[in-house]
Amino acid sequence: MDINNIRIQLLEEAKSSPNLLSDLAGLETYIAESYNNRSFIELLQNADDANSTKFKIIKDNDFLYVANNGRTFNATDVESLCRSASSNKTRGENIGYRGIGFKSVVGFANEIHIISGDLEITFSKERTKNEIPNATRVPLIRIPHPILEKEKLVIATNVENLISDGFTTVFVFTGVTANEIESEYESFDYKSLLFLNNVVTTEISISNNSLTHIDKTIISESETKLKIKNNGNQTEWLVSNYKKTAIAFQIEEDFPTRINQADAFVYSFLPTEDVTGLGVIVNGDFSTDPSRKHLIYDDETNATIKNIATQIINLIEKNLSSNKAENSSIIKALVPYSDPRMIGFKKTSFEKLLLEQVKYVNSGFFEKLMLPPNWLNPKDYNAIAKSNGNLVIGSSFLNIDGLVSFLKYLGAKEASFETLKTKINDSEISILGCVQIFKYIFTSILSINNDNFILSVSDLKIVIHDNKRFSFKEIISENLLIDDSYISSLIENGLTESDIKQAFKKLLPNYSGNLIIDKNNSNTKLDSNAQNATIPTDNWYNNSKEISTDKIKYGIKRWRTAEEITLEILNLNGFNLQDVSKQNIGYDLDGFDPSGEEIHIEVKSITLPGQKFKLTNNEIGVAQEKQKKFYVAIVRQTDTFFEIAMISDPINNLILNRQCVQWIWECSEYEYNPRRFEL
Numbered sequence: 001m002d003i004n005n006i007r008i009q010l011l012e013e014a015k016s017s018p019n020l021l022s023d024l025a026g027l028e029t030y031i032a033e034s035y036n037n038r039s040f041i042e043l044l045q046n047a048d049d050a051n052s053t054k055f056k057i058i059k060d061n062d063f064l065y066v067a068n069n070g071r072t073f074n075a076t077d078v079e080s081l082c083r084s085a086s087s088n089k090t091r092g093e094n095i096g097y098r099g100i101g102f103k104s105v106v107g108f109a110n111e112i113h114i115i116s117g118d119l120e121i122t123f124s125k126e127r128t129k130n131e132i133p134n135a136t137r138v139p140l141i142r143i144p145h146p147i148l149e150k151e152k153l154v155i156a157t158n159v160e161n162l163i164s165d166g167f168t169t170v171f172v173f174t175g176v177t178a179n180e181i182e183s184e185y186e187s188f189d190y191k192s193l194l195f196l197n198n199v200v201t202t203e204i205s206i207s208n209n210s211l212t213h214i215d216k217t218i219i220s221e222s223e224t225k226l227k228i229k230n231n232g233n234q235t236e237w238l239v240s241n242y243k244k245t246a247i248a249f250q251i252e253e254d255f256p257t258r259i260n261q262a263d264a265f266v267y268s269f270l271p272t273e274d275v276t277g278l279g280v281i282v283n284g285d286f287s288t289d290p291s292r293k294h295l296i297y298d299d300e301t302n303a304t305i306k307n308i309a310t311q312i313i314n315l316i317e318k319n320l321s322s323n324k325a326e327n328s329s330i331i332k333a334l335v336p337y338s339d340p341r342m343i344g345f346k347k348t349s350f351e352k353l354l355l356e357q358v359k360y361v362n363s364g365f366f367e368k369l370m371l372p373p374n375w376l377n378p379k380d381y382n383a384i385a386k387s388n389g390n391l392v393i394g395s396s397f398l399n400i401d402g403l404v405s406f407l408k409y410l411g412a413k414e415a416s417f418e419t420l421k422t423k424i425n426d427s428e429i430s431i432l433g434c435v436q437i438f439k440y441i442f443t444s445i446l447s448i449n450n451d452n453f454i455l456s457v458s459d460l461k462i463v464i465h466d467n468k469r470f471s472f473k474e475i476i477s478e479n480l481l482i483d484d485s486y487i488s489s490l491i492e493n494g495l496t497e498s499d500i501k502q503a504f505k506k507l508l509p510n511y512s513g514n515l516i517i518d519k520n521n522s523n524t525k526l527d528s529n530a531q532n533a534t535i536p537t538d539n540w541y542n543n544s545k546e547i548s549t550d551k552i553k554y555g556i557k558r559w560r561t562a563e564e565i566t567l568e569i570l571n572l573n574g575f576n577l578q579d580v581s582k583q584n585i586g587y588d589l590d591g592f593d594p595s596g597e598e599i600h601i602e603v604k605s606i607t608l609p610g611q612k613f614k615l616t617n618n619e620i621g622v623a624q625e626k627q628k629k630f631y632v633a634i635v636r637q638t639d640t641f642f643e644i645a646m647i648s649d650p651i652n653n654l655i656l657n658r659q660c661v662q663w664i665w666e667c668s669e670y671e672y673n674p675r676r677f678e679l
Helices: 003-016 018-034 039-049 075-082 101-107 125-131 149-164 178-187 299-320 325-334 340-345 350-359 378-387 395-399 403-409 417-421 431-448 451-457 472-477 484-492 497-507 549-555 562-572 617-629
Strands: 054-060 063-068 111-116 119-124 169-174 201-205 209-218 223-230 233-242 245-252 255-257 265-268 270-275 281-283 461-465 468-471 576-579 589-592 598-605 613-616 630-637 641-648 656-659 664-667 675-678
Touching: 003 018, 003 075, 003 125, 018 101, 039 054, 039 063, 039 101, 039 178, 039 270, 054 149, 063 149, 111 149, 119 125, 149 169, 233 299, 245 299, 245 325, 255 325, 270 350, 299 325, 299 350, 325 395, 340 350, 340 403, 378 395, 378 417, 378 431, 395 403, 395 576, 431 451, 431 461, 431 484, 431 497, 431 617, 451 497, 461 472, 461 484, 468 472, 484 497, 484 617, 562 576, 562 589, 562 598, 562 630, 562 641, 598 613, 598 617, 613 617, 613 630, 617 630, 617 664
Parallel strands: 054 201, 265 281, 598 630
Antiparallel strands: 054 063, 063 169, 111 119, 111 169, 201 209, 209 223, 223 233, 233 245, 245 255, 245 281, 265 270, 461 468, 576 589, 589 598, 613 664, 630 641, 641 675, 656 664
């Protein structure tokens, strides 16, 4: 490589314009200050662009060795390195393209030696000053000098060792100080490796040794799973790619998880300080300021934001179409931390521009999507809507905070009563659903006072007699008595006794049954058969699949809610459950037991064995309906363990006393036979 011609040309330019050389020195200082604590990242970027798979940094006394195993330097590379803002890289194909990032290293080095293939050069302010004495100041990286033999002898051993280990390019920085390098080292984030194209192993040995390795698994053309091992600690990531953009989901316990808002940064191949506003990290060909810490919202950045927005919509549509736990986790990570309806009041930011673009991605999916109305629980809504042919999402998704308002922002609408009415009788809905529909009908009667409306709902089977559904017409024609628990549930859901009387006067004229519950009869037993002193419990739970103590001890996080811990423990024991506690459908966990049988679990926390617990009318109504499929999980947590006692069919297996405090059902006698799990 004929570097001498490049050196001669740069020297002639400098000698003919020493003032310009001084200006370049000032620019170099500005770049170094702007790129403070990012020099390691810039060196890593250059290595990746050179198709390196290995990257290594070693500090030996006041020398710092940075090596990679990529393509060696050629004459064009050297000239680009020497000139400011000159690069032979193409935007969008390489991480770096400005040709100024390498100049950030002047903040911690007096001299820089480069050994790459046949190339051996030195950058030195002192030697440049000697060549151009009339310049008031000179930059470090401008004039390449041959390496002096005495300097080669000092670094020879380390350089030879690195080359023998397969490294092809070695940078040697002299005169480095411990504080400067420690600061660079501490600021180096392993997540900088997430969006690199080639580097899979990094090793940094400064005050101690830091080894990072990446295992990449190609799932599909658009998805890659990464395992990043950093000093024995391992994190996993799912990276979804689309048109040179990428969205990274962190994986915990085999499922994508929502990243904290403050940690969800925007990457322009390497991290900026701008956040995404979502529970994910995003990467794209964004324009940044000279420090690369903040985005510049030019045409290139805006075009990349549009691609990210399209990718988000594609992921939401794809994952809403399935109802697996992994799909739900991905959706949760994509829900904005801020209410998207308020985004217009925020100042310009990546978060604001992304949400604006997301809304205008024209997919047609959300206009067809029907959401549960606020007067009907999601599970019963889905049962009705599916039979009506509506496009709906799994009820588990509706447990995700902020998702419903986000979907409405994207164009989804709530289903109306008229669209659901014709399929209510054909759908399997719970007693709670019947109560909620009844309440909606009653409030509608008060507001519209329309006899035609009353006539149109008279055939709806939403009144409960003997734990079975009947229409208003059937209750009157067959002279049936409405269940007391149904009346109690109406009261619990916000209707007063006066409301019920008014509703029944219009909907059930001439009804002769009792519409008022005897509040003074607080000790009435729910079931006269539940009088045994010894309360039976199911044995199948105690015989369920054993699990490793270590898996429980190190897998369960004590700060979670009782419902979350119970869910995790039971699923580790072979159950297939999901948390539906926020849907107000009469139980907390829904799914299948280890035998594949349908199961519904209401979790009740106690602090001492024998402590009373309460069941609401909603829960009692579902327990009556589900019977042996309904379980109460009585749980107790201490600093060291978590106990679960499972009781099936509480209506028949527990003594429940009716109390007049907002119509709850209280149990003071039960067999507490838990399994204990260490925390």
